[in-house]
Amino acid sequence: DPAKVPGAVARARGAVSGFLTARPGLVHHIPADAESRGRSWPSPRTWEMALRLLATGYATGAGREATAAALTGAVGDGAGIELLSYLEHLDLPDPERVLADPDAFALPERGDRQLAFLIAVVAAIQSDPTRPRWEAGWTVLAKAVDAGVPDVAARAATDLASMRRLDWPVPPGIDGFLDLLRMSGALPGSR
Structure with a gap:
């Protein structure tokens, strides 16, 4: 439903901004080894992707597992799991x-x-x-x-x-x- 998109984007922007304010070390965290750098890791570019994926999840009513797969795929397992935990406890008003x-x-x-x-x-x-x-x-x-x-x-x-x-x-x-x-x-x- 296209009418849900603006609210979903706003909600996702607030959630990701709040998370990165609470965990600024995850804004840009380059992995130490070359193998890990070849996978997903947190950077401003991948956080923007995560924000878009989260907004899409909100707008479409995607389940937790689909959202988790999308977010960890964008920013990596560690940062993605931390963000998911944060989101579970956030529960913001619409x-x-x-x-x-x-x-x-x-x-x-x-x-x-x-x-x-x-x-x-x-x-x-x-x-x-x-x-x-x-x-x-x-x-x-x-x-x-x-x-x-x-x-x-x-x-x-x-x-x-x-x-x-x-x-x-x-x-x-x-x-x-x-x-x-x-x-x-x-x-x-x-x-």
């Missing part, structure tokens, strides 16, 4: 459902889950950047400020601000990020 009713969700408690979720929400908005979705995104990010973790949402806030059209008013949820966004130049035409 970004599209949250954007439809941003006041009705609770921010995940763990920092890696918060980051993965916020990245997924912004990726979902990027796939269909309308003003109501953009404003819902700020409502979601404001919950991170309210929870005392604005630093976790800083990257998502910068990405979300860069989507603003000049005719869109600055929403209230942005207040906790104004200094950061002004310094980064990510908020054109701000107050």
Whole structure:
């Protein structure tokens, strides 16, 4: 179902980004021996492949075994198994459902889950950047400020601000990020 693709991509992007933030040593891990270098191993290129495979799995409802085979085939057994374990414990809310009713969700408690979720929400908005979705995104990010973790949402806030059209008013949820966004130049035409 093509309608599932944007949400699946957003969910996969959040999951892989959250995982690599938690395990930065796996972003680019060249094997020591030549034989292992001839197989799958984690690199930015293979992580991009893994993200696409995971998104395809989400969009098609692929089973765990098929997803596991695809991910370990892309980034190698070690990194793939670690990612699968991470995904089993992640259990993130669907970004599209949250954007439809941003006041009705609770921010995940763990920092890696918060980051993965916020990245997924912004990726979902990027796939269909309308003003109501953009404003819902700020409502979601404001919950991170309210929870005392604005630093976790800083990257998502910068990405979300860069989507603003000049005719869109600055929403209230942005207040906790104004200094950061002004310094980064990510908020054109701000107050």
